[in-house]
Amino acid sequence: MKENTLRLIGKPRRRVDGRAKVTGQTKFADDIMLPRMLHCKLLRSSVPHARIVRIDTSRALAHPGVHLVLTGKDFQVPYGILPVSQDEYPLQPEHVRFVGDPVAAVIARDELTAFEALDLIDVEYEPLRTFSTPEESLEHEQPRIHDYGDRGNIHKAVSLAFGDVDKAFAAADEVFEDTFFYQGNTHLPIEQHASVAAKDPDGKLVLWSSTQTPHYVHRAIARALQMRPAHIRVVAMPNGGGFGGKSDPFHHEIVVCKAALLLDRPVKICLTREEVFYCHRGRHPVLMQFKTGVKRDGTITGVHLKTLLDGGAYGSYGVASMFYTGALQTVTYHIPTYKFQGCRVFTNKPPCGPKRGHGTPQSRFGQEVQLDKIAEKLAIDPAELRLRIVEKPDTLTANYLQVTTTGLTECIRRIVAASDWKTRFRKLPHGRGLGLACSSYLSGAGLPIYFNDLPHSGVQLKLDRSGGVAAFCGATEIGQGSDDVLVGCVAEVLGIDPLDIRAVTGDTDLTPVDLGSYSSRVTLMMGNAAIQAAERARELLADAVSRKLEIPKGRLVFAERRVFDAEDPDKGVSFSEAVCLAEAAFGTIGTTGSYTPPKLGGRYKGGGVGPSPTYSYSAAVVEVEVDASTGWIHVPRVWIAHDIGRALNPTLVRGQVEGGVYMALGEALMEEQEFRRLPKRLSDALVHKFPSILEYKSPTTLEMPEVFTELIENPDPRGPFGAKEAGQGPLLPVMPAVANAVYDAVGVRIDEVPITPEKILKALEAKAAGKSPRYGPAKFADVPWPETLQVPPPWEGGDGKAINSPPKAAKEPARKSPATEAVQS
């Protein structure tokens, strides 16, 4: 479709679900109230690591108003989001791994009764050694937190080399080695997770849930409850914020399903805020080391990155998170030789998983801060340095990721101009500073979570004689505007008004599969599927109208709820008449569209994480004011430019970009998931330091700076109308830009997030004492790396395959699992 023909796409407009949201009528999972509904509460482990010796539920069962108590013995089959990490049970049968791990569930007439009964369950624990840091987990192989994984408490470790980095360092003029630490933090969606399960009148199971991934929850329930998937319906309710935190199948979802089936009554659970902190699946704490070789002009000769991820107590998306820490460096900058070593270990803390940016913000922080140091040493302006090294369009990177279009150069130019960078950087008075950083991000993971060659997104359209259209898609509205993208794409192609279209989304009974709202995939994948379905419908209508009006099909225009002759606009029919003509000619009008990404990625082990049909790019300048006497940091202004390909609805894109900047500032300045040990005389338990919104600090309206957003539009051939993602990428450059701005302001390096006043003061004290003006980790950990997989980059004649096959790490026998794929068939 030609740009000048677009009527709707690209113009700011009220989102289709806007009215529902501002009138409070958007129905979230906890807003579902059903007749005879019971309430569920989970008893969670009070100890961080233990064997369960005994659970006595008799007193709870006898409590008036209690209908059912479930424990681990009621669930036989483990599940998990990744096929390689099926390590969770809805209720732990014998082994608890963190404070908050669920061990029993009470279903009662109301929440209060269920709460009361939790206190009546007696659990006897036999404590095990607790691992609070990755270093402790590396040091002690026993007891194992899980009986699977590479060895001891290492979940997964990899070593990948794309060319010879030692040669690259030898060829460099300067080699930099820096160690960074990125603290973990959590999503903090304002909506607490909630789920309601019921048997429908036909006896089949329905789950309404705040989930970003109904398709994966559907599969997990079928597996965990050993049920026929066709008799399970999962409805993803609009999420009150997700940010990745509602992407795993959760204990509470499966527990209420089981309870509803047993009791034949609807069962609801709504987690408390404290429990949301235990669900977590948030940002992994990552210790990392960047070794980078550069020529005097700033050209990178090679990079060697090592990352150590604190995974918490379960697998979750962790293997993917670990690969993501090493995936996208090459997509941002040209790195001819690259070595990545990553390791994820288990600890006795809530499991980490995907949070906005999934695994990439941590190493993005390290790389961008190191580039700032490199620029200073080489006496090159940091913006200029980046302009010299940005990855080029239409490139296959060293690790076999395919860059199509990139707007990074333009992003850098725009923020440099907008922030008056050239006249202000390194020239502001002491205490004020500017910092710059860049990033790239996926527009959808190129591979699904479980192996299959099916479409990643499907859209089905039903055209009514009234001129109304129903659009069905499994995509999940988590606030990002996916319903608006669906409707916008269909309305554009069919020339009707968005309000003429009803979006039916996120329902495994009614809608074609879309893999879910994660990896920034929905706009690109669902958008392409929606365009295909709409174009097929337009083709049918055009056939019928062209016959009726005797106009060649190619001359027909679909616009303003009409189908008319481009050469004689008065000659035409209304859209509803066009539907009737088509229905008379072809029968009921319904079409489908689907999207499958092109085959992408290298064929080496690990090559499946990182490929995407296209990548978005962002660049940001952050201005800070630092009070050198207190260390207090104030951020008055942020400039950000984002390569969006095309903004389908600029109002929503801007919201995604600025929301990303906001969340990034939270991570940069204050948000952290911290733990402490209770004193020995209590229990020595490792507990979350502050599982509450009050103590887990996040930016309010008072901390939020002015944000100047620029959208760079350079349509990508693979995106719907050229669009790329906006939900995750714009978060990435902000944290390192803050660190770089602090250096510009007061001359100290904070090689760690969050960047708190305390750390700035410590660095300033070190500087005053003549020591290294820096706060950050001293060294990387001692990790037993596996033998390196050698994958020659494309320019060394590589074909994406490894040229060696290191022996597999010695593994324990696979855990016995009664689950079989037979249930799925």
Place this chain on the structure above:
Amino acid sequence: MKRQVHIAMQVNNEPVEVSFAPYKTLLEVLREDLNLCGTKHGCELGECGACAVLLDDLPVLSCLVLAVECEGRRVTTIEGLVTYGRLHPLQEAFADLGATQCGYCTPGYLVTAKALLDEHAHPTRDQIREALAGNLCRCTGYQQIFEAVEAAIQSSAERGEAKLAPRSARPEEAQP
């Protein structure tokens, strides 16, 4: 022991009588006993602002108010902002300008912003920031919320509308 209490109050300009367990918060009574699910909760500890409603025209966190304290008082929830099928200018502006993303915190913002505009017809950006500082939004980055409040001020002024709802007594003047 008497299991339920019974009170009368004015909810969204309608007289309402309701019976509930005496420990219940206003938030719980609104959602569970009056089916007014537009009011949300994010913590039930007074930390997030999602449950804000107007009590005698002043914003309160309904998770921290015991419902039994509301006998005879006037409660305005998000459902009460629409009058005769017309959205409040704040609602129009929030929908048009991207001030709502997931929509979960939105009802709390709208009632809090309404209280602000009823008090000051033309607040500055800083006054808007201050008034909304008790409401957390994880989606928007706040900027489009500020802009929507400012646009609503503008559109109310252009339409020559004074306050949509009559300004009521201050709490000290209200019935005990």
